[in-house]
Amino acid sequence: MSAALSCKQIEVAFDGFKAVAGVDLELDRGEVHFLIGPNGAGKTTLVDAITGLAKYTGSVVKDGEELRGKKVHHIARKGIGRTFQTATVFENLTVAQNLDIAAGAGRSPWTLLRRRKHLPQHVTDTMERIGLKDKADTPAGILAHGQKQWLEIGMLLVGDADVLLLDEPIAGMGHEERETTGLLLHDIAADRAVAVVEHDMDFMRAFAHRVTVLHAGAVLAAGTVDEVSDDPRVQEVYLGTAKENADAATA
Amino acid sequence: MKFFQSRLGTWTGFAAAALVLFGLAPLLLSGFRLGLLAQFLCYAIVAVGIGLAWGRGGMLTLGQGVFFGMGAYLMAMHLKMADAEFRNGPGAVPDFMELAGIRELPAYWAPFSSPVFTIAMILLLPTAFAVLLGLAVFKRRVKGAYFAILSQALAGAFAILLIGQQSLGGFNGLSRFRYFFGYNLDDPVNQQMLYFIAAGILLVVLAVALQLRRSRYGELLVAVRDAEERVRFLGYDAANVKVVAYAVAALFASVAGAVFVPIVGIISPASIGIVPSIMFLLGVAIGGRATLLGPVIGALAVAWAQTALSEQFPSAWTYAQGLLFVLVIALLPGGIASVAAVTKRFQRKPVEAAA
Ligand SMILES: Nc1ncnc2c1ncn2[C@@H]1O[C@H](COP(=O)(O)OP(=O)(O)O)[C@@H](O)[C@H]1O
């Protein structure tokens, strides 16, 4: 089977500084693919490039179609969904409204100009799936941090994205919420390609099918969790830094 | 609150408004006051559009005078043509042109002898202009203060442009209209009819705005206001969403301008430039930009205060206006319409503090 998304030699430069320097990445349906790497490795920038926010050289192909140069909303329409490092939902709208908007990019002007009679079935189903069914009429702005992140994932699901790029989806979550999120990711990856940008090593070990390690804008290593963990360069560069970070955080 | 969101509640609300506008006001107000109210209703129509574009869509439309002015001048041209035709036959030159020494009717004036053409232009020209401008601006992601400055500059430039046009009356603008589609404007009955037209248009405009707010589009517009980038990543062209609200606001302003002309009897660059544009916005800010009725109430209140105060202290009004603006922005950013919510918060505070 060919990859759902295939990135070749992606390069993003900010005033000459290469935040991403020639990255190859393949995402397959049915897999949760972790993108790890220390702060500033270029993970978010890579996601920005794929989704059309950052200019890049190289190529991104989804299902045989080149995406480079397309506008952000066109790329989204091709089924590529992303979340943001800080959860971005429509705070003044309810959970149901958030999801209904996310489900509606293909709606005709006529449908848009009328009032919503009832929620589409897949919106109701998704609300159940992300555990926010009883919050349907709650303004998204007053949701807990973790719930916002789930809502954001739900918004990609109702929008029929089949390549999901999630930027730090468990940041700020407690242990139980992480567990739930991990299971949700596995569940939705059944028929989609899911890429997860994450720092947390335990979370990665528990839920990654495949891992790509970025360092200073380049791919340092790629493979299964074990292959990557055993790689001495990864241990030196990333795990070492992660340990330092952890030490610094507890200090 | 819930009641007014139901279908029955909506109809009740509109019925009550119609009762006040069509029943009470003409009964209680003298012809002169009714004429003033008619003028204020025109401002209120502009305000409903600003409430949509700014309150719901986040576009700080500081230049609605442009669209108001377009509608007003287009209507004024027709009225001047009709008057000239009535006096001197088809193709006659309007009186102000004779005085300015213009003997040939400028070519662009000729089609405005047709009422149908004029009305079509009033509806289409400003809307089309807003769509083109909106596409140019929003596709380039011009927003916030930049958009506000741009639209304000446009209003200023438009007024200056008009001052230079002798064939549009220059600095003095167009005035002294005798007939409105064949009806004598000196007749009090016809003046009252103009008031009814303005009131009717206000209700229609409110109904359109309400439908837009409650539709899926209305939710999408709020989403664009609050997180434009996010909307793009969901597959929408956010610029198009904004253009619709901006164009609707322009259309409302244009229609308001067109009705304003026969009611007030004059349109000049002074009524459409930067200061009037700020006035339009001021009412909306004071009334509460994000609500449906806030802009209407604010526009009426500001126009009324201006008339009342400037009758007594002509120079004080400008300062009062500035002060009012600052006070509202500082103390009541949601406008008068948010008073209920704010008092509720104040009443709840002690409880929270005690807890
Ligand atoms: N808009 C920008 N302008 C300049 N430099 C940027 C910009 N965005 C990111 N960078 C830089 O690019 C590098 C990669 O950043 P980022 O992709 O956010 O890292 P990560 O998500 O892996 O922590 C960092 O050194 C960052 O400072």
Ligand SMILES: [Mg+2]
């Ligand atoms: Mg990042």
